[in-house]
Amino acid sequence: MVPARLTVVTLGARDLPSLREFYTRLGWPLAIEMDGFAVFGLHGAVLALFPLDELAADGHVEAAAPAEGIAASLAINVDERDEVDTALDAARAAGGRVTKEPVDADWGGRTAYFADPEDNYWEIAWVPPDSSMAAAIARATASA
Amino acid sequence: MVPARLTVVTLGARDLPSLREFYTRLGWPLAIEMDGFAVFGLHGAVLALFPLDELAADGHVEAAAPAEGIAASLAINVDERDEVDTALDAARAAGGRVTKEPVDADWGGRTAYFADPEDNYWEIAWVPPDSSMAAAIARATASA
Numbered sequence: 001m002v003p004a005r006l007t008v009v010t011l012g013a014r015d016l017p018s019l020r021e022f023y024t025r026l027g028w029p030l031a032i033e034m035d036g037f038a039v040f041g042l043h044g045a046v047l048a049l050f051p052l053d054e055l056a057a058d059g060h061v062e063a064a065a066p067a068e069g070i071a072a073s074l075a076i077n078v079d080e081r082d083e084v085d086t087a088l089d090a091a092r093a094a095g096g097r098v099t100k101e102p103v104d105a106d107w108g109g110r111t112a113y114f115a116d117p118e119d120n121y122w123e124i125a126w127v128p129p130d131s132s133m134a135a136a137i138a139r140a141t142a143s144a
Numbered sequence: 145m146v147p148a149r150l151t152v153v154t155l156g157a158r159d160l161p162s163l164r165e166f167y168t169r170l171g172w173p174l175a176i177e178m179d180g181f182a183v184f185g186l187h188g189a190v191l192a193l194f195p196l197d198e199l200a201a202d203g204h205v206e207a208a209a210p211a212e213g214i215a216a217s218l219a220i221n222v223d224e225r226d227e228v229d230t231a232l233d234a235a236r237a238a239g240g241r242v243t244k245e246p247v248d249a250d251w252g253g254r255t256a257y258f259a260d261p262e263d264n265y266w267e268i269a270w271v272p273p274d275s276s277m278a279a280a281i282a283r284a285t286a287s288a
Binding site for chain 2: 001002003004005006007008009010011012026027028029031032039040041042043044045046047052055056058059060061062063064065067068069070071072073074075076077078083087090091094099100111113115120121123124125132133135136137139140141
């Protein structure tokens with residue numbers, strides 16, 4: 001069995017210093033800062049930045065070519081509905097490219113999207129506290 | 145300020161039922177199972193699967209074309225060095241495509257990589273318990 005964990009997300013950075021600078025502007029705390037490696041101490045999973053060619057070498061895989069469009073998203077879940085708007089404004093002020101302004105979703109929550117300078121997509125989401133998604137997130141971030 | 149959280153990773157699935165089946169074969173618990181949405185209750189961040197075209201529509205972005213190579217990785221951090229090997233064997237048995245057999249890393253840990261059937265890359269990693277990475281992961285998954 002594979003342990004049911006998702007503990008680190010590593011983005012293959014094309015320009016690590018500027019990507020690190022962007023996430024620093026979000027107000028996120030650097031837990032590890034080295035020449036070619038940066039780790040932000042988030043709640044949930046840790047976010048790591050690693051040069052794309054080194055990530056590819058580490059995984060014994062080719063590096064992906066720059067691509068247009070979304071393949072996956074990372075989410076920041078906030079505690080209050082209104083926080084979606086304030087967090088998106090902060091991401092925009094830091095240089096995030098907003099692709100979707102905050103809207104109430106038909107499933108009862110509120111969401112918005114932005115992309116970092118290398119087109120990694122983030123969703124800012126509020127989910128109703130009595131939803132199965134809120135329960136899954138609470139369990140995921142509870143101590144083992 | 146943007147809350148320092150990474151609470152959900154959503155993969156845009158080209159074939160959601162077969163991708164869901166793969167992660168089920170890893171032994172991962174389904175927290176939400178709907179026709180076009182699946183959520184696995186992991187520790188750290190939650191893993192969601194959502195049809196790629198619906199993810200793109202939700203984010204107001206084009207869907208990425210199928211691409212070769214690695215752009216990012218998701219990590220499963222295990223508690224013991226030997227667990228890298230047993231977890232990788234389990235991932236392989238479930239149909240994971242192993243790109244890197246377990247090796248001891250020069251930074252003191254042990255890692256391996258596999259890809260899911262849609263070429264999302266996972267690292268299985270053991271990091272020394274006295275490392276700054278282990279500390280960051282412990283903080284990320286501690287209750288708020």
